[in-house]
Amino acid sequence: MFLLDGDDRVVYATGSLATLLGVDADSLTGTPFQSYVSEGEDMVQRVLHSVRRAERPASSAFFCELSSEGHPLRVEVEFVSPASSSDDVVGTVRGGVDDRTRNELATEQERFGLLFDLIDDAVIEVEIVDGDPIVRSVNDAFESVFGYSADTVRGESLNDYIVPPELEGEADEFDRRTADGRANRAVVTRRTASGRREFLYRGIPYDREDGGQYGFAIYSDVTDQRHARERLQVLQRVLRHNLRNQLTVVRGMASLVDETTDDDDVAAAAGRIVDSADTLAAVSAKSQTAADVLDAGTETTAVDIVEQAETVIERAGSAHPEATVTTEFPRSLAVEAGPAIERALSNLVENALEHGGDRPNVHVTVERRDDTALLAVTDDGPGIPDTERLPVFGDGRSTKLDHASGLGLWLVKWIVESAGGRLAYDRTDGLTTVEVWLPLVTPSARSSPGKKLETD
Structure with missing residues (x-):
């Protein structure tokens, strides 16, 4: 586990990460995390941007390669924004563990206290014993949020103190997933010192050499939002x-x-x-x-972007028989996206057809770029007016002129970014191109029980 500041520099890291990378632990501090990424640096940057810009605490996992003593090491990295008011990001690395790190795992948790002191959210370390989450340690934020001292809850079942009676079944399912080594993420209701509150809950499981089943629970209060x-x-x-x-x-x-x-x-x-x-x-x-x-929130699933694009183009072509639409697609390409991605593609294609003159020409392409899918819509129309384009692709500030006419473009941007993607614009040689970049499906695309996450 490690902590990054707003400039992506390592503020704190556990010994096992240093050992995994084959570097001295002290040399990690102050070093940009991307300097250890040998493949997938663009994905690292996109995910960091995504979790930081979320209006409420969020997390995202992906695969990349780290450089370990000059050798590439394939790992899964998860970034978690600990608090909505901070640019700090907590990171965990899964996979790539070999004999070099196993000795560190038994003592690693002794150093987590320092990391948790830097997090404003309530954090609890638990051990799953006979299916119950027994509290082993808590940070100061837990005491202030939930109203229980560390001495009171240590050695006790966490659920007995903070889980409402009618939600015991939900909490039990989270505990089973932790015992199985699976992560949890959901918006939940918990009892606190000031009454019931709603939290974004993230559960991070880990094993110890003693064979115990442990986990960290992070609670970010989202009630006011x-x-x-x-x-x-x-x-x-x-x-x-x-x-x-x-x-x-x-x-x-x-x-x-x-x-x-x-x-x-x-x-x-x-x-x-x-x-x-x-x-x-x-x-x-x-x-x-x-x-x-x-x-609809930020839940994503595996979507064949080629199939989605073909459906949109077929429907748009029927509505605009005077138009010429050409495509360059692979047979299929699976991306991580929400159910609204078809609406975003439809908006882009319809806009290109409606503003392309009497006989518009539109070209749509889909291709794979490393760990990302690129869909591009190109037309020979006059281009997007500055009053609509600049707020979306420029500094992001809405103006009085673009509230109505530019809403469709904002809608596309919101849909794409909610899926962890990004939007780009180009105007060259009389052609307008809007690019949609979306993450490809990875094995980390697993669902968690509980309520779905929302973007607000």
């Missing part, structure tokens, strides 16, 4: 409902005026009212779509 999100959802529903009803009335009255007046100026004004009402209705519908996508 979730309550704020619920209030915002209620306000959004009320506003959309009222807006839709009032627009229906305005449009109906304007249409009646247009149909009954003999005055050309009045008819023209009424027509503009109808057009404005339709535009606002479309914006309201698109904002609902964006809300639905964001509410």
Whole structure:
């Protein structure tokens, strides 16, 4: 286990990581983690960016190669953001353990205390004994959050103190997974010193030479964020409902005026009212779509990006028979993505077709780039206006001009980034290309029991 600061430099690392890399433990401190990555540095950077930009604590695992005394070592790395207000990231490395590290595993946990003191979230070390998580140690944050001293809970079942009675079955399943050596991640409700709170829970299992089954439980309080999100959802529903009803009335009255007046100026004004009402209705519908996508959370699954793209292109081609759409696809390519990725691809293809002139030409490609899939949509239209492009691909700041027309592009960005991917833009020789980069499926794509994670 190790801790990275906001500049990706190692702040603290256990002895086993130093041994695994074949370096002195002291030399790790202050060194960029990427300097030890021999293959997959781009993935390391993307995952670090993803967990840091999440509005609530998040984690992500992936495979890469580390350099161990000049030899490549294939490992699985997981990054966890310990607190939403910090750029620090906790990392763990699984796999690649050989005889060089086994002697360190028995004493490694004695050094975890220093690491946990640097984390603002509640952390508990437990040993699974007869199926129960028996507390072996806790950090100071646990005492302040849950209201129990280390002396009170040490040697006791953690569930007896913090798990509500009706959620015992859920907690038991987490404990079984820890005993089996499987990680846990879910949003859970726990009892605290100030009443029930909601937490992002991450469980990290590990073994010791004594044969015991151990694990670390990290609890990040997300109650305030979730309550704020619920209030915002209620306000959004009320506003959309009222807006839709009032627009229906305005449009109906304007249409009646247009149909009954003999005055050309009045008819023209009424027509503009109808057009404005339709535009606002479309914006309201698109904002609902964006809300639905964001509410769907960050759960991902294996998706064949080629199959998704073919479905989108077939549907778009039927709606635009005047267009020419060409493709370059492999037979299949599995990526980690959420269910909304098809909506993002559809938005990009539809936008290219609608803004490509009378007879648009669109070229869509899919290819593999190392551990990433690249989907590119190219068209010969006039390009994306600066008012829409710069906030999404530039400094990320929304402006008064792009709230309505640029919402579709923001939607694509949110969907792609929620899957751990990124969006890129290029305008060269009269051609506009939007690139979607998505992580390929890895063996670490395993589901955990409990509630799905959300992005807020």
